[in-house]
Structure formats: C-alpha cells, structure tokens
Amino acid sequence: MAVTIMMTACFANVCPLMSQADEVSDLKQSIAKKQKEIEETQSQRKQLEGGLTDVKQVINSLEQSKSNLASYVSQLDTELTAAQTRITELSDMITQKEEQIVQTKAELDEALAKEASQYEAMKARIKNMYERGNSFYLEAIFSASSFGDMLNRADYVEKLTESDRNILENFKTTREYVEVCKTQLEEEQELLEEAKANVEKEQESLETLISEKQTEIQAYEADINSKEAVIREYEAEIAARNAEIKALEDAVKVEQAALEEASNPKRKYDGGMFAWPAPSYTRISDDYGEREIHPVLGVKKFHNGVDMASPGGSPILAAYDGTVVAATYNSSMGNYIMIDHGDNLFTIYMHASALYVSKGTEVVKGQKIAAVGTTGRSTGNHLHFSVRLNGNYVNPWGYLK
Numbered sequence: 001m002a003v004t005i006m007m008t009a010c011f012a013n014v015c016p017l018m019s020q021a022d023e024v025s026d027l028k029q030s031i032a033k034k035q036k037e038i039e040e041t042q043s044q045r046k047q048l049e050g051g052l053t054d055v056k057q058v059i060n061s062l063e064q065s066k067s068n069l070a071s072y073v074s075q076l077d078t079e080l081t082a083a084q085t086r087i088t089e090l091s092d093m094i095t096q097k098e099e100q101i102v103q104t105k106a107e108l109d110e111a112l113a114k115e116a117s118q119y120e121a122m123k124a125r126i127k128n129m130y131e132r133g134n135s136f137y138l139e140a141i142f143s144a145s146s147f148g149d150m151l152n153r154a155d156y157v158e159k160l161t162e163s164d165r166n167i168l169e170n171f172k173t174t175r176e177y178v179e180v181c182k183t184q185l186e187e188e189q190e191l192l193e194e195a196k197a198n199v200e201k202e203q204e205s206l207e208t209l210i211s212e213k214q215t216e217i218q219a220y221e222a223d224i225n226s227k228e229a230v231i232r233e234y235e236a237e238i239a240a241r242n243a244e245i246k247a248l249e250d251a252v253k254v255e256q257a258a259l260e261e262a263s264n265p266k267r268k269y270d271g272g273m274f275a276w277p278a279p280s281y282t283r284i285s286d287d288y289g290e291r292e293i294h295p296v297l298g299v300k301k302f303h304n305g306v307d308m309a310s311p312g313g314s315p316i317l318a319a320y321d322g323t324v325v326a327a328t329y330n331s332s333m334g335n336y337i338m339i340d341h342g343d344n345l346f347t348i349y350m351h352a353s354a355l356y357v358s359k360g361t362e363v364v365k366g367q368k369i370a371a372v373g374t375t376g377r378s379t380g381n382h383l384h385f386s387v388r389l390n391g392n393y394v395n396p397w398g399y400l401k
Helices: 002-017 020-048 055-065 069-132 135-142 147-222 224-261
Strands: 283-286 306-309 315-317 322-330 334-342 345-352 368-371 382-389 392-394
Touching (some): 020 147, 055 147, 069 147, 069 334, 224 322, 224 334, 334 368, 345 368
Antiparallel strands (some): 315 368, 322 334, 334 345, 345 382, 382 392
C-alpha cells in the first residue's frame, strides 16, 4: 500500500513535467527568432561600413562649379541634406538599439535565472536517483499486486524516464537560448558603438562642408572686383525669392476663389499667437528690420524675418494651424516651407536640412515640419522665419509675443 501511495504521488508530479516538451518547442522558436535578429544586426553593421560622406571627394567634385555661386550652393546643399539625413537615421538607430539592448539584457537575465533554477532541480533529481539506486524502478514494477498493476507501474516508469529526458532537453535548450541572448547582446552593443562613432564622423563631415560653403560664399562676396556684381546678384536673388513667394500667394488666392464659388468655407485666421518655431534655438542671430550694414557688401539691407540660431537637425515647428503651400528647394532660401494660415497670412521657414511635410499637407500649431539646417544662401545653421500679410513682409514679433 505504501508503494502504491508513493507511486501515485510521484505520478502526480510527472504531469506538469510532461509540458517540458512544449516549453522546449517554444524555446527553440525563440532561439530561431533571436538568430534572425542577430543576422539583421550583422547586416546593419555591414551597411554602416559604407555610405558616409567622403568630404574630399565632394569638395573636389564641386571645384568646377565655384565660379557660379548659385550652382555651387545648390550642389553643396544636396550633400548637406544627405549628410544630415544620415545623421538623423543613425541617431534613430542609436535610440532604437539602446531600447533593444535594455530588452535583450532583461531576456538574458531571465534566461540565466531559469537556467540556474533548472540546474538546481536537475541536481536534486540526480541525487534522488543515486540514493534510490537503479533497482528502485525494478522493485516498483515487480512488487505490483497484479499484472494490471504491473503494467500501470511500467507505464509510469516509462513516463518518468521520458520526463527526465525532457527536463534534460529543456535545460540544454535553455543553455543554448542563453548563449544566443549573449551573442545578440554583443552584436547589438557593437552596432550601437559603431553607430555612435559614425554619427561623430558624419557630424564632422557636415561641419567641414558647412565651413567650406561659408568660406566660398564669403570669399565670393568679399572680392572687391566683383562687389558691384555681387550686390546686383544679391538684389536679384531677393527679387526672385519674393517673386516666387508672391506667385505662391497668388495661387492660394485662386484656390480660395474657387472654394468660394463651390460654397466651401475657406480657411480663417482666428488671431491666436504663434508657437515658437525653433524650440532648440540658442539666440537670435539676426532680427527683423534694416540691417545696420551688410557684413561684406557694405550696404544697408532690409532683413525680412527673424534668424533663430539653432543646432543642425533640431526641429522646426509649424507656428500655427494651416495648409502647406510649398515645401521645396530654392538656391537662395534653401529647403523651405510656406504655410497658409488664412486671411492672406503666411509663414515661411527657410534653410532647412530636411523637410517632413509636402505641399497640401494640413498642419497644426507646434507640429514638427522640418529640421534646422544651412541650405541656400546661408553660412550657418539657423531658421529664417518670416511672416507675410496681404502680400507684404511684417514683423514676426507681433505674432510671437
């Protein structure tokens, strides 16, 4: 009777152990998933080996276009935009990898704890088997009270043996999962370090190109022999810029007229104050109004906006709700965005390194629409922010304060 009770109690402990096979299957699927993630991380590392800006090659390729400043600026801006895009992508990768590393570490810690628990259970099982000896199974079978009881006990012994095999297989698979987690963690950490190093290299390249652009623009404008020509060119650029913006405003008027004919309500500006468009700004590098003296041309020039010196790649926000009527490139304004706020009120955001909206996009106050840069006729990272009302530039401070 005592043996029967013992056998029944032991058999009761076998049932949960029989789920070991399912657990092994789940672990193997997790291992396969981890191995695929490792391969993806290795692929990302290979991609990081190339694709960075070759500053010397860029500068050499632009040598022939230096005689035409507009062409030179446009070509260099293409490289600046590409470099800033790579920096943004690498920064996003770094953020993603840091989050993945935290998760992988947690999975590794959990697997290590599980491995230690299984190891202790196996030691206890082996010790129990050693103390009972190999004859325990035979005694359990041959001490059966009947042939049917013997078959039941033989079946139990077989299941107990299978359970032992499953426990061992589970432990081995857990060990394999631990090693895969360790490998994944190492790969992700190496990718993270390489991405950080590449961001630094690309940032240096970007700064070198910006410096090269600044040097060429200043040298071009400082040439005494061409000063008068530069003044005319400068004025022609401003005129062309204003003509482009005026054309956009006229197009909006045509669209609004069409909306009125169709009895659709047109946008109205409700008089609210604007959001600060460059939240990462450090200072106002050039205010709205008459410049005392143009830095190199030696003449007074009217500045039609507020220049907010901000780090390259930092966000540019929509000042107010509106519709994007332009999101494109101009050799003077660089990458720029123009937003219609209704009632002939527009805001313009110039010199961006990247544009995140397109023409026709409906935006809301404070929405990220672009990134600060130095594209166009610009020699340093900043946002040139302008406000136009009824076809004329007005002081942005009236809407920002």
